[in-house]
Amino acid sequence: MSEISDTPYNVVYLGIGTAAWIVGVMKIRAWRRDPSPGLLIVAMTIIPSATAFVVASPLLYRLIDRVTHRGNLATLLVYLGITTFSATALVLARIWSPTTDRVNSLVWDAATGDFWRQVRARIAVFAVLVPVMIVLFLTGGADSPETPLTFDTTFAARPGIAVFLVIYQGLFGFALVDIGRVCLGHADRLPAGSLRRGIRRVALGGFVACGYVVCKLVAIGTAFAGVTGVEWLSTVVGPVFATAGAALITIGYAGPATAAWTRRRRDYQALRPLWDLVYGADRRLALEAPPSPWTERLAFRDLEWRTARRGLEIRDGQLTLRPWVDPAVVAAADEIAARTGLDDADRAALIVAAGLRFAAGALSEGRPARPREDQIALPGLDAEPAEERAHLVRVARYLQAPPTGEALSAAGAGA
Numbered sequence: 001m002s003e004i005s006d007t008p009y010n011v012v013y014l015g016i017g018t019a020a021w022i023v024g025v026m027k028i029r030a031w032r033r034d035p036s037p038g039l040l041i042v043a044m045t046i047i048p049s050a051t052a053f054v055v056a057s058p059l060l061y062r063l064i065d066r067v068t069h070r071g072n073l074a075t076l077l078v079y080l081g082i083t084t085f086s087a088t089a090l091v092l093a094r095i096w097s098p099t100t101d102r103v104n105s106l107v108w109d110a111a112t113g114d115f116w117r118q119v120r121a122r123i124a125v126f127a128v129l130v131p132v133m134i135v136l137f138l139t140g141g142a143d144s145p146e147t148p149l150t151f152d153t154t155f156a157a158r159p160g161i162a163v164f165l166v167i168y169q170g171l172f173g174f175a176l177v178d179i180g181r182v183c184l185g186h187a188d189r190l191p192a193g194s195l196r197r198g199i200r201r202v203a204l205g206g207f208v209a210c211g212y213v214v215c216k217l218v219a220i221g222t223a224f225a226g227v228t229g230v231e232w233l234s235t236v237v238g239p240v241f242a243t244a245g246a247a248l249i250t251i252g253y254a255g256p257a258t259a260a261w262t263r264r265r266r267d268y269q270a271l272r273p274l275w276d277l278v279y280g281a282d283r284r285l286a287l288e289a290p291p292s293p294w295t296e297r298l299a300f301r302d303l304e305w306r307t308a309r310r311g312l313e314i315r316d317g318q319l320t321l322r323p324w325v326d327p328a329v330v331a332a333a334d335e336i337a338a339r340t341g342l343d344d345a346d347r348a349a350l351i352v353a354a355g356l357r358f359a360a361g362a363l364s365e366g367r368p369a370r371p372r373e374d375q376i377a378l379p380g381l382d383a384e385p386a387e388e389r390a391h392l393v394r395v396a397r398y399l400q401a402p403p404t405g406e407a408l409s410a411a412g413a414g415a
Helices: 007-033 037-056 058-068 073-096 113-139 151-155 159-188 194-224 231-270 272-281 293-297 303-324 327-340 344-364 385-398 402-410
Strands: none
Touching: 007 037, 007 058, 007 231, 037 058, 037 073, 037 231, 058 073, 073 113, 073 159, 113 159, 151 194, 151 231, 159 194, 194 231, 231 272, 231 303, 231 385, 272 303, 272 344, 272 385, 303 344, 303 385, 327 344, 327 402, 344 385, 344 402
């Protein structure tokens, strides 16, 4: 068999491993913000497999062997990393499986005894077989020659190593099928959106990666039987399935988090005009001065905190401006909303935008505040927290919209 170049494997394995590590760190950060078993298990599922891909790259594989002075030790580390992924994936599958008496539940109640019985049963299998794998590897005489890409077919003829490989592939294959099956069921119970798409990609990635297991088992079996000529299944086709499956799983896990981050950043920037309006009315509302346009564009961290704080400051500003809101402007905006067929959400946003624009202008001109009994409450103040941000974003977008200017003009308020 001709010598296999390390370069493609270094590029692909290091690329996939690094990307998966980034996703794992994102999940850890999300778990720290919102501690939940599901997020933690997702992170624990991603990180071992990401580490396995990095270690499997011939570059690091050979480095580990040189540092430890034991040939092919990196293979054991890679397979233990994937086995850890398999164990945590099975736990994740149990978390995402609904109980029979809660058919409408989206997630498993991790406090139930049935949950822990299923988890313990599966983890017990790994607890027994992982030490067996380690003993078989260390006593199997597979430390020479060093084979970062052809370990399976090179040493499959040795009974101890063959059993080691079959145990590893069996655990991995079982986990892939289980997580794929459960993810499909979980996705069907979710509303359309990025989370549903992400879970389906994880399921597809699990099924695709099963091709790796099939190729490896065929290659191992033929090598054990002394048949040559099918090593390409182990060194070429199998890694293609593994890489494609890992990429889909990584994208599946990263997709919802990336969509949520993008949405937070978009909302944070969309709220800026509305925040500027209330900040101009009362600078005491803000903890700090307005960020520069470049600082705003380069805001990538702590977006949830920044956006939530901006929303709270806008709400405080709305209460500050309430004594200067003109009922005539509110009535004009309401009439325009009805005439143009706006839905309830856009109607409320238009009324608030017109009311706040007038109030900010009246305050800056030094007009007297209305008595408390004559003040009008703008819509949206009683919005649920889950709906409040979307409402404020709509208000910000209506600030300079033509209907808002039309409402101000119709009420004789000017723009």
